[in-house]
Amino acid sequence: MQIGVPKETKDQEFRVGLSPSSVRVLTEIGHGVSVETNAGNNAGFTDEEYRKAGAKIVNTPESIWNQEMVVKVKEPLITEYKFLQKGQLLFTYLHLAADRKLTEQLIDCGTNAIAYETVEQPGANRLPLLTPMSIIAGRLAVQFGARFLERQQGGRGVLLGGVPGVKPGKVVILGGGVVGTEAAKIALGMRATVQILDVNVERLSYLETLFGSRVELLYSNSAHIETVVKEADLLIGAVLIPGRKAPILVSRQLVKQMHPGSVLVDVAVDQGGCVETLHPTSHTNPVYIEEGVVHYGVPNMPGAVPWTSTQALNNSTLPYVVQLANLGIKALDVNPALAKGLNVQNHRLVHPAVQGVFPDLVN
Template identity: 50%
Template sequence: MIIGIPKEIKPDEYRVSLIPGGVEEMLKHGHTVLVEKGAGLGSSISDQDYEKAGAQLIGNPGDIYKYAQFIMKVKEPMPEEYHLLKEDQIIFTFFHFAASKKLTDAILQANVIAIAYETIRDENGRHPILTPMSEVAGRMSIQAGAKYLEKPMHGRGILLGGVPGVAPAEVVIIGGGVVGTNAAKVAAGFGARVTILDIHMDRLRYLDDIMPKNVITLMSNIQNIRERVADADLLIGAVLIEGARAPHVVTKDMVKTMKAGAVIIDVAIDQGGCIETSRPTTHGNPVYTECNVIHYCVTNIPGAVGCTSTQALANVTLPYAMELVNKGYERAARENPAIMRGINAVKGKITNQAVAEAFGMDYNSLLLSSLSI
């Protein structure tokens, strides 16, 4: 199979989908790998590194899409790439369809097979490709929050951990999954007072056991959210519903009760955001102020640390990519249910129920059932 690795063109995206070691692995199995020139530079991987591994360097991204049967990316295709998509091509990347009707329509019109990193789920209910990026995003959310709480950034002028004789910041995290857990670890390490809210009691018990004493857990309900949001110096939105648009668990009225200069980091913005006042931003222009609260809603937070994120992502994507290129997507899906769960669209039809429901479109379960064992 011919595998194509385009350079990411989303603003301030420095990751690349395949590292030279992955190129070598694919070549061992008889595949051809086309890498766009400069694709790895944001992750400190040179064109020469790819050449040494056996990749063919391509200067024109259009040629990548023209010849490759399997496109492997990091982020969803941008509008400038829509016309390059080829019928029956397999596109393997983060899609987050529920956040964009425009992207969903473009993928359906292109008649490609869209396999989304974020909906690949194993038999234990874990998301093995989403997890390392959620770890990065959770940790970076606290770094960003600490920065924008500083007065020169128009924040409250609060040090997360305080100092002896001065109270630390109040950090409130909505969602106790991978993002929320990693955010809590870093915030607690800074010495902040941290509250994690989640809807699952078993998860709260687990977090209560493993977290230090400056972290408390609360059931996520409207009363607790309302009270804790009003107290927060830093609010982290970390809600995830697989494949679906994130619900607005924090309303605009709640945001209005926050302190002037408080900071919101909505990590769920990739899926539409879990805070009503959130809207997508970029690393180049990461924040805006609404209701006197600073909002940081960057849609590709891990992209800022390309070296770390690329290595972490490559660790988990390569095994699935190898299955797909060695077996083809149909056989791979039959033999690995995790891959089947990753298939969001097949040749103009939506095969993920949450995506279909997000836009009131038809859900085509029969396409997947025909692949079932």
């Protein structure tokens, strides 16, 4: 199979779909890989490394998108819609529930679109291609939150860890999944006070075995959310419903009651976000202030650490890429986890969760 790896076009998205080591695996088993010029530079991978791995370096995105399969990191932007082709395999993060325009475009052009975030292994919410980026995003959420709590960045001037004689900052995490768990680890490492809210009692029990009494664990309901959000210095949204838009858990009215200069980081922003006042931002302009609260809504947070995140992502995606390269669309027939990743096929919206968001697009 001929595989294309484009340079990402999203604002300051420095990750790349395939690393040189992944390219080498593919070329050694007989597949052709074309990589756009400088696609991996900002992740620390040079064109020469890709050449040594067996890739062909091409200068134009058109050449990349003419391949049988395109492997990338983030969803195609409007400027890339013209490259989408009927029957082509597209393997990337899509988050279609929050992007009607892209959903319509994929249906119209007939691309076979497989989303990393909906590939699902047997078991409760086992999302192998979302997990590595969720780990990174969860850790970065606290790192960025701590930064924007600084007064010079618009925050209220709270040091999360406090100092002897001054209480630490309070971190409230909505959701105890992978993102929430990783965020808690970093917040605890900074010596902050940490609270996690989740609707899954079994998950809360697991988190108790992990953190013991160092983290306050609460069942997530409107009363508890209202109580803890008001006192948060850093609020992290870590809610995920695979394939669906995130529910709004924090209303504008509740945001108004937060401390002026407190910080809100919503990792679920690429699925619509769980805070009413939050909208997507970018690495170039990551924050804005609304209702006196600093809002951080960058949807591609792991793009800030591309050397780490590209390799972490490839560790998980490569086996699926190899299977798609070997078998094409027939790989979905032999791999049920990969089949669950299929969102659009032959001009049809096929993923049940996304169908629930856009029932008028189902035919």
